[in-house]
Amino acid sequence: MDAKVPANELQSFDHTDRLFAIAGIPDAFVAVDGRKFGRRSAGSGFLEAVCRYCDKEEYALAVVSDADLQLLHFAMSQYEGSSPSLNSFRLGDQSALARSGALFVPSPSVRDYVWTRRLHSQDAYSLVGITHTIATLQATPMLCNFFIEPFEPWDALICTSEAAKRAIQNQHANYLEYLEERGISAPNPRIQLPVIPLGVHCDQFERSEDRKKNALKFRDERGIGEDDVVLLSFGRIDPAAKAHPVPLYIAAELAQIELGTEQKIHLVMAGTVPGGKAIENEIRQAAKCFAPDLSVFWVDGSDDRLCETVWHAADIFVSLSDNIQESFGLTPVEAMAAGLPCVVSDWNGYKETVVDRETGFRIPTLMPDIASGIGSNLANRYCSFNDNEVMYLYGVSQVTAVDVGKCAEAIMILAADKDLRQRMGAAALRRVETHFSWEKIIPQYRELLAELGDVRRRSQLSDTLPRTGGCIRPDLADPLRMFGDYPTAKVDFDRQVVTSKTYLPKMLEDLSKQPMCTLTMQGMTDPRSMRLIINSALQQPQSINELCRLLPQSSPAKVMSTCMWLAKYGILEFQEART
Known part of the structure; x- marks a missing residue:
């Protein structure tokens, strides 16, 4: 049950022209545990973009508690050059949500909100979620529930990539086959699946004089020569849920061997390693085993100063994502904002951010055909408690191959040609400024919310009250009905x-x-x-x-x-x- 927020903290309002409210869930926007990568990095970027590029009267925070509100207000006050809204109300206040027009939920988990909306009416406001991971049993049942839960055409799940949208459509087709087997006829989900990418704040990656000095210092302290080439891997270092590092080690080692002593390559691994010291030691030992001719430097992902510096100390960004848990992949966009050419796997959202042979190289990837039965076996082991989530993701990753040889070739081409690196880096920056800057993306949100509002206002929905014994959720019956024979x-x-x-x-x-x-x-x-x-x-x-x-x-x-x-x-x- 929602905790009551003190009246002195919440700002009541009577306006009807707000564009949206944001579900103020601190964990989605603030790294309360120090882990800033993945969905929190995306969430923090979005919240800052709203503070920067939305009028403060366009939105409000819908929060559960006073503590959540204070934490979010503190985070928002740190955004440079922004003017955050102080409008806020309790997340359970359906009238306030109706006056806001839409509720943005910073995850794909919108099902609880769609039931709660029925306390007011199904056309009271729009619900808008966004994809992060859609690969696990925390996410896939929610996607299947779109068939039977009261979502409407004025609701949307924003897909951060066309690849994520197709994955959801494939899951829907699979579930529809099951329903047909059970003799259940179901219409297609009413919820919309628009594609809007994640973004970056380009000014946060500009090569200022101070950043250039810090980058030179970083290289000097590690004995990296002026003509040496630094490969940068940035993000959560997690072979189970992000990208297996060994193919990168092998490709970089092959490139170094081919280039010989005339061109020295270094690898910087920046990020956090979940899972404790044992897995971290294994990852580091693997680097020594598979890339013995490379100098490998490790940067703690919780060190903000060094993480800012490595973008400008590097020459090439490399990310060989091979995991179904990834649906967009923000780090290549951040690398392009820093003016780096990218060598990435031809995988998920990377297909839509990095333009092959223009802003970098996309390395071919392979998976087994579904006829092999490998995928169904992995899924069944996961569903039947034989494998946990980590083992499931690992299992799919282990049968996903990135072309190591082509990756080594791309690294060699870029390492040997400084002019090409600069041309691709400049093209990468232009692409980010045009397509992936939050300044360009927020108008896409605004356009979507306006479109959903138009659909909602044109609707002829008559059955605004639930017909399930007065309860908003049919899967939680009136207890006086369910237990009436007690x-x-x-x-x-x-x-x-x-x-x-x-x-x-x-x-x-x-x-x-x-x-x-x-x-x-x-x-x-x-x-x-x-x-x-x-x-x-x-x-x-x-x-x-x-x-x-x-x-x-x-x-x-x-x-x-x-x-x-x-x-x-x-x-x-x-x-x-x-x-």
Whole structure:
């Protein structure tokens, strides 16, 4: 249940022209545990873009708690040159969400919000999620639920790449086959799947004089010569969930052998290694084993200063992603913003960011055909508790091949030609400025939200109230319906109550002091009305209908709940209804 946010922190508003609200989930935007890569890097970039390029009256934060709001406001205050909005309200406030027009959820997990929306109406506002990983059992069931959950054409799951969109469509086709096998006819999901890429703030990668000095210092301290070539791998170093490092080691070693002593190559591995010291040691030992002729330098991903420096100390960016957990891949875009040519695997979103032989090289990748049965075996082991998520992702990665020879060739070509590196780097920067700058991407969000709003306003939705026994979720039935056969009898509004002969006024006072007896009192009448019920039933039996007429300011449900509560603790007794 949502925690209440103090009124002095939340800014109420009556405007109806806001473009959207942001689900203020700190973990999606702020590296509270120090891990800044992946979805948090993307989330932080988006939040900063909103602060920079949206009018502060265009959006609001929808938060669960005051602590979340303060954490987000602090993060937003750190964004240079931005003017963040102070508009905020409780995430469960459906009226405020309706006035906002849309709720942006910084993940693909939008299903809880689509059910909650029914408290108001299904056309109250649009829901907009965004893909991150869509490969695991945390994500795929949500994608399949698009068939049966109350999503509408004015809702959207933003796909960060065409590759991610096709993956979702493939999953939908697979699930539709299952439904047909079960004799279930299902329409296509109503939710839209627009493609809007992630972005970067180009000014954060500019080669300022200070950054150039720091880059030279980085190289000098490590004995990297002026004409030496530095390969940079940047991001989470995770063979299970990002990119297996050994193919990179092998390719770089092959390139160094071919180039000989005339051209020295160095490899910088910048990032964090999840999984503890054992896996980190294994990754480092593998570098010594498979790239013995290379100088390999390790940069801690939590060191902001060094992570900023390595972009400008490097000559070539390399990322051989081979993992289905990746759906876009932000680091090549960051590398291009730093003016680096890229050598990347021809994989997922990389296909759409790096232009082969223009901004770098895309290295061919291979997977087995589905007829091999390898994929279904891996999926079945994962689903049947034989493999965990890590082993599943590892398993798919181990049968995904990146062409090591072609990668070595691309590294050699770039290492041997400084002019080519500069031309490709300049083309890469131009491409980012044109296609992947947040300044260019935020208008795409604005256009999408406006389009969804138009669709919603044109809708002719009539069944705004749920028809599942009054409950917003059909998979959580009214407990009085689901468990209606548990009690001896049910109480309707014709049932009479009488005050117990053993009732003493002190009983009500004593009960009010017991938290375990008063935990859900918000669903009942006020104390004055409660005493009025007791006194009325003391004089003569009263039906609950009669008590409702006696207390017109209280809803029938509150009167019924109060009578049940008083009966629970022996203050009232139920009699048979009068005939």
